[in-house]
Amino acid sequence: MAIAVVTAISLSPTVLLAQARFDLPLGQRVRLEYADSVRIVPIGRSRQWLTGVLVADSGNALQLQLPSGGTATLRRDALKSAWVSRGVSRGRSAFAMAVSLSATGYLMSSPRSWRGNDTNNRDALIGAAVGAGIGTALGLIRPFETWKRVRR
Numbered sequence: 001m002a003i004a005v006v007t008a009i010s011l012s013p014t015v016l017l018a019q020a021r022f023d024l025p026l027g028q029r030v031r032l033e034y035a036d037s038v039r040i041v042p043i044g045r046s047r048q049w050l051t052g053v054l055v056a057d058s059g060n061a062l063q064l065q066l067p068s069g070g071t072a073t074l075r076r077d078a079l080k081s082a083w084v085s086r087g088v089s090r091g092r093s094a095f096a097m098a099v100s101l102s103a104t105g106y107l108m109s110s111p112r113s114w115r116g117n118d119t120n121n122r123d124a125l126i127g128a129a130v131g132a133g134i135g136t137a138l139g140l141i142r143p144f145e146t147w148k149r150v151r152r
Helices: 002-010 013-019 090-108 121-141
Strands: 029-035 047-057 061-065 071-075 079-088 145-151
Touching (some): 029 061, 090 121
Antiparallel strands (some): 029 047, 079 145
8 A cells, every 4th residue: 555655656747747857948048046045035035036048058057148247057956946038028018017007097096095085987097097108108118028937
């Protein structure tokens, strides 16, 4: 019975997935999260992020070309997660900023808002429209980079 349980656990898909080696494309911009001994914020997890272009993969370690011009080498077993850049998209940035600032504008001028005064729905819709316009402009002017997770 014990042998069957050990065999079932060792062959389960989650265990096999955790042991699988992940591949990162050379020459791509990657963001790596690794464990650190010191917390950055009081309640947060102890972790650090390192972003750069992957220039070498020796199996046990990854070498990154940093934006500052230097290189950094990280052990694979120290990594908590890895992300590959999907690039910068002005459309995606504009849409995301428009939605978030539109919701913020609506909530800030909605009826029975946190300010305690009563406004009508027209004011809330104007706030949402102004937020959407500002968000679209900010997203087009300052687009942000999006990431795809490769490893947890």
